[in-house]
Amino acid sequence: MDTKYLYKRNNVWWVKLAVPSSLRSELGYDLRKSTGQSDVEKAIVARENIIEELKKKFDSTSNKEIINEDLKNKVTYLDYASTTPVDNRVVEKMKDCLTIDGAFGNAGSRSHSYGWKAEELIEEARLNVAKLVNCDPREIVFTSGATESDNLAIKGAAHFYKNKGKHIITSKIEHKAVLDTCRQLEKEGFEVTYLETDEFGNVTPEQVSDAIREDTTLVSLMHLNNEIGVINDINKIGEITREKGVLFHVDAAQSAGKIPIDLNESKVDLMSFSAHKIYGPKGIGALFLRRKPRVRLEALFHGGGQERGIRAGTLPTHQIVGMGEAFRIAYEEIDQDYEKINSLKNRLYDGLKDMEEIYVNGNLENGYPGIFNLSFNYVEGESLIMAIKNIAVSSGSACTSASLEPSYVLRALGRPDELAHSSIRFSFGRFTSEKEIDFTIDLVKRSVEQLREISPLWEMYLDGVDLSKIEWAS
Amino acid sequence: MAYSSKVVDKFEKTLKDPKAASVGRWKPGDEDYDKVGTGIVGAPACGDVMKLQIKCEDIEGEKRIVDAKFKTYGCGSAIASSGQLIDMLKGKTIEEAKEICNKEIVDILELPPIKIHCSVLAEEAIKKAINDFETNDNIRKHNQ
Numbered sequence: 138m139d140t141k142y143l144y145k146r147n148n149v150w151w152v153k154l155a156v157p158s159s160l161r162s163e164l165g166y167d168l169r170k171s172t173g174q175s176d177v178e179k180a181i182v183a184r185e186n187i188i189e190e191l192k193k194k195f196d197s198t199s200n201k202e203i204i205n206e207d208l209k210n211k212v213t214y215l216d217y218a219s220t221t222p223v224d225n226r227v228v229e230k231m232k233d234c235l236t237i238d239g240a241f242g243n244a245g246s247r248s249h250s251y252g253w254k255a256e257e258l259i260e261e262a263r264l265n266v267a268k269l270v271n272c273d274p275r276e277i278v279f280t281s282g283a284t285e286s287d288n289l290a291i292k293g294a295a296h297f298y299k300n301k302g303k304h305i306i307t308s309k310i311e312h313k314a315v316l317d318t319c320r321q322l323e324k325e326g327f328e329v330t331y332l333e334t335d336e337f338g339n340v341t342p343e344q345v346s347d348a349i350r351e352d353t354t355l356v357s358l359m360h361l362n363n364e365i366g367v368i369n370d371i372n373k374i375g376e377i378t379r380e381k382g383v384l385f386h387v388d389a390a391q392s393a394g395k396i397p398i399d400l401n402e403s404k405v406d407l408m409s410f411s412a413h414k415i416y417g418p419k420g421i422g423a424l425f426l427r428r429k430p431r432v433r434l435e436a437l438f439h440g441g442g443q444e445r446g447i448r449a450g451t452l453p454t455h456q457i458v459g460m461g462e463a464f465r466i467a468y469e470e471i472d473q474d475y476e477k478i479n480s481l482k483n484r485l486y487d488g489l490k491d492m493e494e495i496y497v498n499g500n501l502e503n504g505y506p507g508i509f510n511l512s513f514n515y516v517e518g519e520s521l522i523m524a525i526k527n528i529a530v531s532s533g534s535a536c537t538s539a540s541l542e543p544s545y546v547l548r549a550l551g552r553p554d555e556l557a558h559s560s561i562r563f564s565f566g567r568f569t570s571e572k573e574i575d576f577t578i579d580l581v582k583r584s585v586e587q588l589r590e591i592s593p594l595w596e597m598y599l600d601g602v603d604l605s606k607i608e609w610a611s
Numbered sequence: 612m613a614y615s616s617k618v619v620d621k622f623e624k625t626l627k628d629p630k631a632a633s634v635g636r637w638k639p640g641d642e643d644y645d646k647v648g649t650g651i652v653g654a655p656a657c658g659d660v661m662k663l664q665i666k667c668e669d670i671e672g673e674k675r676i677v678d679a680k681f682k683t684y685g686c687g688s689a690i691a692s693s694g695q696l697i698d699m700l701k702g703k704t705i706e707e708a709k710e711i712c713n714k715e716i717v718d719i720l721e722l723p724p725i726k727i728h729c730s731v732l733a734e735e736a737i738k739k740a741i742n743d744f745e746t747n748d749n750i751r752k753h754n755q
Contacts (some may be wrong), residue, residue: 516684517686520690523686555655584626588626591626592682593662593682594655
């Protein structure tokens with residue numbers, strides 16, 4: 138029951154309304170109106186009527202603002218690449234693994250049914266994870282998330298195979314979980330090659346092939362880039378690494394459940410997964426560790442020997458069950474989710490594409506449609522985020538990062554810094570509606586226009602000044 | 612970014628009614644353009660550019676800032692800082708305006724430490740605008 142816009146006072150339910158102040162007196166409406174109902178069900182119906190009545194009045198004053206009344210009162214979430222809300226179906230499953238009447242037991246307890254029940258649920262979840270990516274459930278190791286999986290895969294393989302060689306290959310646009318892990322290995326005496334990408338963010342199989350040396354033990358590349366949505370051809374790259382006898386790790390935190398992965402087909406040796414990017418809970422992930430040909434790792438954690446000694450620590454049943462359910466749902470709904478997201482992306486792009494001086498970051502044709510990164514030239518990203526405060530998005534602008542550096546991903550693509558500062562990432566998913574996209578188009582257009590009006594760079598652009606020719610004081 | 616309500620308020624007012632917030636410009640050819648001093652600071656690659664203009668007149672033997680306008684490309688606090696500076700400038704004599712220090716802007720807007728550079732930029736902008744005005748003024752006097 139949605140009582141979000143209702144509140145009770147003196148035993149009667151009231152409606153909160155978003156009526157522009159300029160129209161309040163004219164329409165005789167205040168910010169709130171009594172529904173005249175003490176019964177909440179009736180109050181909800183009465184609220185609908187009040188809104189209908191308001192809409193009619195607004196139509197007559199030719200003001201459309203009330204149409205998005207619901208959206209104006211909340212923040213539209215378009216930051217799915219950052220994290221996703223947990224699917225209700227997942228929550229229900231997780232709830233059953235916590236309390237005295239649920240499967241709260243320790244899967245490591247072999248002596249009673251509490252332990253057995255937890256173990257059973259965990260193995261079911263492992264099966265669901267394996268099924269989505271078409272691998273053997275015994276190849277799935279649960280971790281605390283994709284960051285740990287990346288650390289375990291890269292450090293674990295580098296350390297285990299260090300006598301074979303100390304050279305690792307990755308790219309400049311990897312997630313920090315991979316880049317910082319590589320930096321750490323450099324401190325330990327390993328050598329890392331950071332591959333450049335093309336202007337769309339792709340690493341080609343040829344580049345990988347050329348970079349492999351005698352002492353290379355591992356190549357680590359992401360499947361789907363979190364900032365620009367570009368997709369690497371992991372099948373082709375896997376052919377090369379396998380042929381050359383080098384391990385191939387793929388960070389699939391952003392791709393699992395969104396685009397097809399077939400580990401029976403792909404010659405990937407290690408793959409990192411996250412639950413919270415695909416409507417599961419935070420704090421849980423997994424690492425795929427190939428059995429044939431067998432990949433070996435040095436563990437990061439030591440303890441009770443869980444997960445075949447690869448990752449010690451009591452298995453968090455509710456988290457794992459949540460991940461399993463999220464992956465099961467993804468397996469069932471991947472096509473319908475993709476179709477929906479693709480149509481939302483087209484709707485957003487169609488709504489914005491006529492704007493002057495906007496640039497798509499990434500590959501419009503050949504990327505994941507749920508991550509859509511745009512630069513609005515002459516408008517700084519953080520100020521745009523402030524202006525569109527009813528929409529939750531992220532930016533490559535330096536001002537939104539603690540480091541005051543613009544996005545390293547966009548810079549690696551060769552985008553000038555000013556376009557990196559002006560970038561906004563829209564990412565959407567299963568629960569995004571067309572209405573929210575329309576609201577976004579409207580608000581973004583209006584806000585960019587407002588910010589350009591106060592931008593000296595826009596003024597220069599309109600005057601025909603070539604900004605690159607100006608000597609800017611630093 | 613966790614901004615104070617002061618920054619958010621200033622930012623939103625500027626966007627909503629730019630004219631009232633002194634957004635604008637004087638360009639060559641405008642009437643009284645010779646009374647205008649312009650200062651541009653920052654760089655697009657750094658994510659901040661402020662353009663500040665002051666219009667000065669002789670009032671009772673003193674040069675006084677009778678009007679000021681700005682345009683800013685930058686984060687929310689850069690926009691708020693330049694707007695705040697404009698409010699502080701109007702009506703001041705040139706000598707008084709020279710005394711304005713970034714600390715005042717920081718205090719009024721309650722800027723977080725990581726955003727102090729926005730206020731520094733604003734201070735640099737006014738110094739440049741004053742310098743521009745005085746240079747032009749001297750040339751004018753010289754030519755008279």
